Amino acid sequence: MKGKSILIIHLSRLGDTIQSLPAVKLLKEDNLGCSITYVGIRDFCVLIEGIPWIDRLVTIPWQEAREIMGEKKEGHTEVLDRFIKKVPELGEGYDLLINLTHDWSSSYLSGKIDAAEKRGRIFSEHNEIVVSGNWGKYLFAVARNRRDNLLNLVDLYMGMAGVRHRPVIDFLPTDPQRDLLCRSRLKELGADTGRLIIGFHLGANMAARRWPIENFAKLGKDLVDRLDARIVLFGSPGERGLAEAFGRVATFPFIDLAGRTTLAELPSFFRGIDLLVSNDTGPMHIAAAVGTKVAGIFMSVAFFGITGPYGDGHIVIQSAYPCCPCIDTTVCANPLCREGVTPETVFQGVRVGVYPDGTDAVCDAGTVLYRSSFRDDGTMRFEPIGGGGDRFPPWLASFTHAKATIGQTLWNRWLDMGDCATPVGCTDDKEQQADIIADFWNACHSYKAIYARGIHACRKILTEFSKRNPDGGSIRKLADQLSRGEEEIRDLEGPLPILKEIHELCMSEAELCNFPKLAREFLKTYETMAGTIRSFEETLREITPAPARS
Amino acid sequence: MRILVVGAVLGGTVPIGGSIYRAFQEIGIESDFLDFSVLEGEFRDLWTAQDEERSYRFHIQKKILLLERITSFLPDVILGIAQSPLGDTAILPELKKAGITLCYWFTEDYRIFEYWKTIAPWFDHFFTIQQEPFWQELKRAGCDSYHYLPMAFDPGRDCPGESIGPEIAVSFVGAPYPNRVHFLSRFPGKLEIYGEEWNRYPNPFVVVGDRRITEDEARRIYRRSRININLHSSPLPRELGKGDFVNPRTFELAGMGCFQLTDMRRLLTLHFDPAREVLALSGWEEMTEAAEYFLGHDRERAEMAEKARARVFREHTYRHRAQELVALLQEGRRGNSFIHTGMAGGMRER
Numbered sequence: 001m002k003g004k005s006i007l008i009i010h011l012s013r014l015g016d017t018i019q020s021l022p023a024v025k026l027l028k029e030d031n032l033g034c035s036i037t038y039v040g041i042r043d044f045c046v047l048i049e050g051i052p053w054i055d056r057l058v059t060i061p062w063q064e065a066r067e068i069m070g071e072k073k074e075g076h077t078e079v080l081d082r083f084i085k086k087v088p089e090l091g092e093g094y095d096l097l098i099n100l101t102h103d104w105s106s107s108y109l110s111g112k113i114d115a116a117e118k119r120g121r122i123f124s125e126h127n128e129i130v131v132s133g134n135w136g137k138y139l140f141a142v143a144r145n146r147r148d149n150l151l152n153l154v155d156l157y158m159g160m161a162g163v164r165h166r167p168v169i170d171f172l173p174t175d176p177q178r179d180l181l182c183r184s185r186l187k188e189l190g191a192d193t194g195r196l197i198i199g200f201h202l203g204a205n206m207a208a209r210r211w212p213i214e215n216f217a218k219l220g221k222d223l224v225d226r227l228d229a230r231i232v233l234f235g236s237p238g239e240r241g242l243a244e245a246f247g248r249v250a251t252f253p254f255i256d257l258a259g260r261t262t263l264a265e266l267p268s269f270f271r272g273i274d275l276l277v278s279n280d281t282g283p284m285h286i287a288a289a290v291g292t293k294v295a296g297i298f299m300s301v302a303f304f305g306i307t308g309p310y311g312d313g314h315i316v317i318q319s320a321y322p323c324c325p326c327i328d329t330t331v332c333a334n335p336l337c338r339e340g341v342t343p344e345t346v347f348q349g350v351r352v353g354v355y356p357d358g359t360d361a362v363c364d365a366g367t368v369l370y371r372s373s374f375r376d377d378g379t380m381r382f383e384p385i386g387g388g389g390d391r392f393p394p395w396l397a398s399f400t401h402a403k404a405t406i407g408q409t410l411w412n413r414w415l416d417m418g419d420c421a422t423p424v425g426c427t428d429d430k431e432q433q434a435d436i437i438a439d440f441w442n443a444c445h446s447y448k449a450i451y452a453r454g455i456h457a458c459r460k461i462l463t464e465f466s467k468r469n470p471d472g473g474s475i476r477k478l479a480d481q482l483s484r485g486e487e488e489i490r491d492l493e494g495p496l497p498i499l500k501e502i503h504e505l506c507m508s509e510a511e512l513c514n515f516p517k518l519a520r521e522f523l524k525t526y527e528t529m530a531g532t533i534r535s536f537e538e539t540l541r542e543i544t545p546a547p548a549r550s
Numbered sequence: 551m552r553i554l555v556v557g558a559v560l561g562g563t564v565p566i567g568g569s570i571y572r573a574f575q576e577i578g579i580e581s582d583f584l585d586f587s588v589l590e591g592e593f594r595d596l597w598t599a600q601d602e603e604r605s606y607r608f609h610i611q612k613k614i615l616l617l618e619r620i621t622s623f624l625p626d627v628i629l630g631i632a633q634s635p636l637g638d639t640a641i642l643p644e645l646k647k648a649g650i651t652l653c654y655w656f657t658e659d660y661r662i663f664e665y666w667k668t669i670a671p672w673f674d675h676f677f678t679i680q681q682e683p684f685w686q687e688l689k690r691a692g693c694d695s696y697h698y699l700p701m702a703f704d705p706g707r708d709c710p711g712e713s714i715g716p717e718i719a720v721s722f723v724g725a726p727y728p729n730r731v732h733f734l735s736r737f738p739g740k741l742e743i744y745g746e747e748w749n750r751y752p753n754p755f756v757v758v759g760d761r762r763i764t765e766d767e768a769r770r771i772y773r774r775s776r777i778n779i780n781l782h783s784s785p786l787p788r789e790l791g792k793g794d795f796v797n798p799r800t801f802e803l804a805g806m807g808c809f810q811l812t813d814m815r816r817l818l819t820l821h822f823d824p825a826r827e828v829l830a831l832s833g834w835e836e837m838t839e840a841a842e843y844f845l846g847h848d849r850e851r852a853e854m855a856e857k858a859r860a861r862v863f864r865e866h867t868y869r870h871r872a873q874e875l876v877a878l879l880q881e882g883r884r885g886n887s888f889i890h891t892g893m894a895g896g897m898r899e900r
Contacts (some may be wrong), residue, residue: 147833322831322840323814323824329792330832333681334819366825395843396836403835439835490788493736493834 003033007094009120011060011069011101014044014282016153018289019310020100021048022168023157028053030163037089041065046263047286051173053517058089068105080108097122098160102140104129119160125510131505134415135159141501146303146325147400148498150408153386154310155379159415165378169311172289174267182268186232188254191272196229196354199287200272201278202246202258203239208300208335209279211346213242217249218343218503223350224252232273233258234266234283275353277346285311295349299337301325304370305404308382315353316370317346317363320397340366352385353424361385368397377417398429403495406543410440410536411498436495437543443494444536450485451530457481458523465516475515482522503529551879553581554625556616558633559588562798563657565765567631569704570655573872578704584616586635594826602758613638625650627879630673632657637665642672653677655699659795662785667691675878679795681817697878700821701798702868703805707765714770718742718839721775723768724799726751726759727783733790734781738838739845741779744771773807776851777841780828781810791832796821801866803829804858809851811840821866827858868898 007026010020017040028036035055038048042059049057060068060083062077068079084090090113095512099110111123120136123129131137139156151159158165191197200220204210223229231250233243235258243258261269266283267290270276275293278284280302287294288309295315299303303325304316318324319337326332348361349369356371363369370382384401457478464470464478489503506529510521553574557567564587571583589612596605612635620628630636636654645652655677656666670676671692677699678684688696688739721742722734734743738900742753744767748759763771772778780799784792794816803810804822812818814830824830829844831837844851 051809322829322836323791326814327792327832330794330814330816332814332819333817336819336823336825340825395839399836399839490734493733495835 003035004031004095005092006031006034006036006096006098007089007113007115008036008038008101009097009101010038010040010105011065011103011106012041012044014281015285015307016100017044017048018172018282018285019153019307021051021171021289022158022310023100023153023161024051024161025053025168025171026163026166027161032172037094039087039090044282047172047267056088056089058333060087068109069103076105077108080105081112082148084109084112093447100157100160102143119162124509128508128512131507133160133162134163134432137502137505138411138415138498140505141498142306144501145497146305147307148404148407148495149411149480150404151306151379152308152380156306165376165417167312167378167380170289170291172286174265174271174290179268179271181266183272184273186255186269189232189257190253191230191255196223196227196275197232197273198223198229198350198354199232199234199273199278200246201234201274201276201281201283203235204279204281204302206300206331208331208338209302210242210338211279211297211299212338213245214249215341215343215346217246217251219272219350220250220254220345221252222343222347226347227351227354230255232269234261234269234276235259236263265430275350277350279324280304280307288314295343295346295351295353297346299324299341300335301331303327304382308370308372310372310380312373312380313353313356314372315349315385316372317341317349318368320366320368322396337366342367345369377412379417383476395429395432399432399436402429402433403439406433406436406440407498409496409543410539412540413535414532437540439495440536440540443492443496443499444533444540446492446494447489447496447499448530448533448537450488451526451533454482454485454526455523456532457485458519458526461519462516462523465519479515499532502532551579551627552623553579553627553629554619556628556630556634556636557580557581557583557585557587558631559586559593559612559635559657561633563632563634564590565704565707566657566701566798567634569702569707569868570629570872572704573868574876576869577872577876579872579876582619582625584619586612586615604793613641616641620645620650627651627653629875630654632663637669639672642669646672646674651675652877653879657701657798659783660687662783668755670696677875679817681794693709699705699871699875700796700817700866701801702866702871703801703862704868705805705863707769715774716774718771719845720779721771722779723763723771724781725783727785728782729784729789732787733834733837734779737779737841739841742771742775744768758884767865769802769806771876772803772806775808776848777844778803778808778810779837779841780810782813782815790834790837800828801862804855805862805866807855807859809844809855810858811837811844813837821859822861827854827861829854845850877886890893 010017022166024036029163033275037056037058038054039058041062043062045057045059048054068076068083094115097110097113097115097118099106099122102121107121107123107129110118119133121129121131131140135156155165200216202216210246220231231254233246233254233256235243237259240259243256267286270287270292271290274294276287277295279297284294284296286312293313294309296309297317298320319338319340321340323547324337342364345363345367348363352361361369369385371385372380372382375381461478464475489500492500505524555567555571558564560832567583567585573580581606592608596608604707620672642652652673653675657679660666660680670688674695676688676693676696678696679700681698685696719740723744726748735753743753743756744758744763746762748756780803782793782797791814796815796818800812810828812828812830814824814832816828819825829840831840
């Protein structure tokens with residue numbers, strides 16, 4: 001019997017491409033006999049060529065992709081239409097289309113391609129962008145509320161693909177012959193197997209996200225002196241300058257492979273090392289994908305929640321600056337968070353990454369260390385480790401984590417993740433936890449009241465229209481009430497910013513039409529959203545209630 | 551070098567003129583101050599009278615005052631402060647012809663106050679509290695010499711009875727911009743709001759909302775407050791943590807050693823550490839949580855405020871700005887630059 005035909009559109013960069021692989025793998029496992037076509041950007045798909053669970057790989061050169069990617073609307077449809085005509089695979093029909101990309105162009109492409117079922121951000125038949133499916137909406141909503149989310153992008157992609165969450169380890173197959181060659185080359189260069197081999201990836205696509213070279217050098221010295229490690233530098237040819245700068249300050253011997261490996265060789269080299277220290281980059285995800293431990297450094301706009309390395313036992317060193325992660329438009333002129341992550345803290349992260357059974361890490365002020373592990377529900381989660389550190393500001397890291405943990409518990413039920421784990425113990429501060437729970441209750445009450453008024457107004461509008469002579473004045477008043485409710489939602493501040501985004505996405509699904517049909521559309525959305533609030537309240541009731549904040 | 555500082559008639563930029571003038575004097579620059587704020591009363595009368603004839607006379611009076619002072623003081627440099635009556639494009643070229651270097655310190659948000667478009671091309675040096683994309687806009691408008699000169703603190707300003715009055719837990723002083731109206735009405739604890747026109751909004755926390763708060767009053771409120779909320783102005787009601795420039799209040803509160811809770815700004819880290827000197831956040835929930843936390847942690851509050859005060863005295867007084875400005879003029883530098891010395895970190899790679 002012929003299996004399902006599935007098209008995945010993912011016009012994204014290297015890291016996101018790698019992070020999509022576990023979902024693709026599980027999709028193949030869960031849909032026996034299915035055929036998967038993956039559309040990606042050629043320069044970032046080099047590593048996924050020949051992957052057994054992708055049947056057809058359609059790639060667009062980066063130069064061409066840049067023309068069609070992004071949020072620019074007018075003038076691009078012709079380019080995109082031409083592109084669809086040029087690529088025969090896009091002219092075929094599919095049973096399922098999943099758009100993992102969140103830009104306008106991929107939404108347009110997804111809208112144009114014939115598929116029985118579509119997920120993700122798609123152009124509707126009315127030329128409106130809609131985000132289909134709860135997981136797609138959630139991913140879109142958390143992009144602007146990263147601190148409120150604990151799910152990794154890999155798990156979000158799995159959700160969008162509709163597969164059951166379960167750990168996927170070593171999801172980037174490599175050529176065993178090439179692995180051997182890379183190991184031999186490392187050995188030739190002096191990385192003998194008897195010693196700990198630690199890789200450094202010095203680069204990042206933005207200077208603000210790059211940990212200072214001097215810090216890498218200090219860390220290297222500590223690793224050599226205290227753990228008898230051998231340091232290997234990795235990087236692209238464009239990052240040679242960073243390697244040279246490292247060479248000028250390093251006071252210990254190291255192996256410099258920056259700019260001296262191809263992208264295709266990188267996974268095999270990473271298999272030959274014990275751990276990679278990296279900024280939040282594509283190579284960090286490559287290392288995680290081949291099962292090598294990672295100590296990822298996150299600062300500036302980088303935040304571990306979504307883009308942390310996927311797998312068990314990875315370490316994240318997250319800047320705890322109160323402004324971290326910065327909003328894209330507010331990336332500051334002098335990123336002090338780069339300085340705040342000290343070599344000693346990263347050393348501690350590497351130590352517990354390599355020797356997980358040892359003592360807990362002690363991190364400096366300004367940083368929080370997290371370790372990844374798989375949960376019973378099959379998702380991966382980063383939890384704070386260590387404890388002796390004098391964290392600063394002392395209340396903020398625990399507040400943010402506790403709020404995200406409680407919030408995630410609510411969202412997991414909405415995402416159909418099965419029974420909720422009770423987040424009690426997400427902070428040592430019981431009073432803080434009680435306050436946060438009370439805030440969630442208050443937020444639920446606010447939404448509930450607005451939705452109740454919306455449902456009431458919609459029903460009254462429909463009743464009015466069912467009369468022989470509908471009262472126009474009364475309908476206008478009720479319509480005003482609806483628009484006031486929408487304004488109230490936009491004005492709500494509180495612990496449910498993701499819900500606000502999801503509300504907008506749900507409302508955008510309502511067909512553009514006039515009353516009374518519009519009232520029916522709104523009623524449907526309000527009832528759905530009211531149901532979401534009820535499920536939040538049920539979950540909150542399961543969490544030990546605490547007295548509200550005075 | 552002889553510098554004539556031309557101040558504003560009214561508004562928040564009035565004190566800047568006096569402060570930078572005193573700073574020039576402190577560093578030994580021959581300077582004079584044309585304080586147009588003496589005309590404030592007359593200006594307000596005119597505003598209500600809406601009398602064209604009187605308005606015209608007032609305009610002429612300002613011109614005469616300016617020209618009289620120029621001819622008596624004979625400056626090499628004129629420094630106009632934002633909102634000062636130094637925008638007459640008929641006079642400006644004549645002053646340039648006379649060999650006077652024209653400078654303007656535009657201490658406002660270019661997105662809200664757009665008069666820079668008309669005046670900027672006429673000045674030899676245009677000093678701004680914002681950087682890109684403002685600089686691109688200035689370039690397009692025909693201004694090719696612009697420089698970043700942030701606000702500062704004036705330690706020499708007298709404020710009688712600064713510490714008089716009962717303690718305030720959390721306060722806010724400032725005008726009701728849309729973002730402030732939105733967020734401050736959602737403050738969960740006890741808050742005192744002071745500022746002209748707040749009485750137009752139904753906010754139970756408003757203590758004084760029907761008149762302007764004087765500089766001295768503001769300083770007294772800052773001093774009495776355990777936590778000062780410093781929410782930068784924005785025309786967008788729900789915007790928080792997305793702005794760029796650092797307002798004068800940030801420097802004022804820091805210089806006075808008063809604890810402040812502010813919204814994150816793109817340029818803030820050039821001047822302060824947003825975790826150790828002032829607390830700058832990008833979310834309202836974090837702001838309210840921080841207020842609650844710091845109300846109960848006197849020592850931490852005091853330590854942060856003291857660090858901010860020390861930083862201001864090291865880098866951010868008007869004396870520093872005067873030195874930076876004079877250094878630029880002495881070098882005869884043109885083009886665009888960061889002249890602020892306390893921002894070495896910002897010059898590094900990005």
